[in-house]
Amino acid sequence: MNVIFHIDVNSAYLSWSAMERLKKDPTLDLRTVPAIIGGDEHTRHGVVLAKSIPAKKYGVRTGEPVAAALRKCPTLLIEPPDHRLYKRRSGELMDLLHTYTSDIEQVSIDECYMAYSPIARRFSSPVEGARTIADHIRHTLGFTVNIGIAPNKLLAKMASDFEKPDKVHTLFPEEIPKKMWPLPVSELFMVGHSSAGRLTQLGIRTIGELAGCSPAFLQQHFKSHGKLMWEYANGIDNSPLNPDTHELKGIGNSTTLASDATTAEEAKKVLLALSEQVALRLRRSHQIAQTVTVEIKYSTFQACSRQTQLLSPGATSGLLYEYACRLFDELWNGSPIRLLGIRTSRLLSEDAPIQLSLFDLPASSGTPRHTDPAKQKKLEQAMDEIRRRFGDQAVVRGSLLQMEHPAHPSDGQKNSNDLT
CATH class of the missing domain: 1.10.150.20 (5' to 3' exonuclease, C-terminal subdomain)
Known part of the structure; x- marks a missing residue:
């Protein structure tokens, strides 16, 4: 049976604005209080574009005038829309989903259809696959989605509208009488x-x-x-899934640490785990990177970053780790570290012609010198095949076994993926 996912961001505008506002005011999460996106708080003009769950309890509805919403809840917080932000977050979501398969049809800024068959061999069932993707989005991008699973686009969309947020629902033909x-x-x-x-x-x-x-x-x-x-x-819909042409601009991963890192050794173990994740997703998307950026956020919430161009484009964890450590040594001021991130950009297709450098990058303190690129690529291809067959945690570096939080999206820690 053909299986299609419908992936829909929960209260997209509100979630994305809430996350951006938290950067300025960590004490206020718009998702947890009566709040809306849209209109103008002073003129009371405009309509409600998105609402929080607490606002919904007051009877606030998407599409109604802001003035009407304020009559229902006078204490309602109003956040103006930021369409540039929404476009960026939407792009991050689509970039992440395209690391799974290119068979994706985006139908709006916050929803798309995905074919399950290209990734079916990686999961025991469509429900497990959808739950894995939903968890990946939550852990790496920081917001939640609903995923509907069905044999056609119509039923998948209907299923994704069932109970929210952060839910996976099925709607197969035999379930229509009871569920729909x-x-x-x-x-x-x-x-x-x-x-x-x-x-x-x-x-x-x-x-x-x-x-x-x-x-x-x-x-x-x-x-x-x-x-x-x-x-x-009657659940009849024969419309085909029309995949979009999509090109990744960058792939990255960052993680907020369970406890502040105070030594270079601690920080570089995290960088190693991040390098493996970013490299794996580069290879899954059949891309190689020309540029690497390292981001540090200190316990004081001060953030800084530094970028460098690779001598030869690549997608191996050893290469990314070596450059990341060099950037870290140049960037770190010795203060306790709250967050670390690695981002790659200026991506090329993996089969693009490249000019290899005659020079290896000098190893920074505490980091291994870059190994032979061909050997490294073969080794990581073998590791990729093992992970494909037995799961992403089937192969783990010995140096990461003792880490409480090795920065893998499948772990329960708070990760923030940065794909731009």
Whole structure:
């Protein structure tokens, strides 16, 4: 059976704005208080573009005037939209998803369809695959998604709209009578407010009642849209998934440490783990990097970064680690470290012609000299195959075994992935 995922960011605008605001004010998370995105707090003009769960409890609805929302909740916090930020965060999400497969169709800034078959061999079931992807997004990008699993795009989208947030739901044909038919007809995709009102006047209140109607009767009242609504109510949708052309601009990973790193040895173990993750995802996306950036955030929340160009483009963890350590030695001022990150940019296709350098990068203190590139590439290809067959944790460097938080997205720590 064909299986499709529908991936939908939970309250995208609000989540993305909340995360940005937390950088300035760590004491206020818009997602945890009655808050909306949209309009103007002073003029009270505009409409609600997104709402928090606490705001929803007051009856605040997406699309209603801000003035109406304020009457329901006078203490409502209003955050203006930042469309440049939303575009960037959307790009980060799509970049991350494309490290799994290129069979992705983006349909809006915060939702897309993904084919499951290209990644099926990596998971025991579609549910496990969807849960892994959702967890990866939460751990690395810091926001949550719902994923609907179904044999077609319509049912996948309906499934992703079930209970939120951070949920995975299935909607296969045998589940339609129980999961979809009892819902109000207004919740069916492509049934707008006007159509729902007319259906109610005709005595059709649930999706199940719509599914049981005569298609001819519906066409008489709604013309061609009547047939479409009947097909959707019965779970019929033959529209194909049309993958987008997508090119990664950069891949990175950063992690907030469980406890501040106070020595170079501690920090470089984290950099090693980050290098492995970034290199693995570069290879999975069939890219090589020309530039590496290291980011440090101190316990005082002061942040700094430094970038360098690789002598020869690559995607091996040894290469990234060596450059990362060199940058770290140049950058670190000796203060306790709260966060470390590695970002690669200026990506090329892995089969792009490159000019190899005659010079190896001098090893920095405490770091190994770069090994033979061909041998390193073969070694990491072998490790990739083992991880593909047995999971990402099947092969772990001995130096990382004693680490409490080795910066892998599958761990429960807070990671922040940076793909731009």
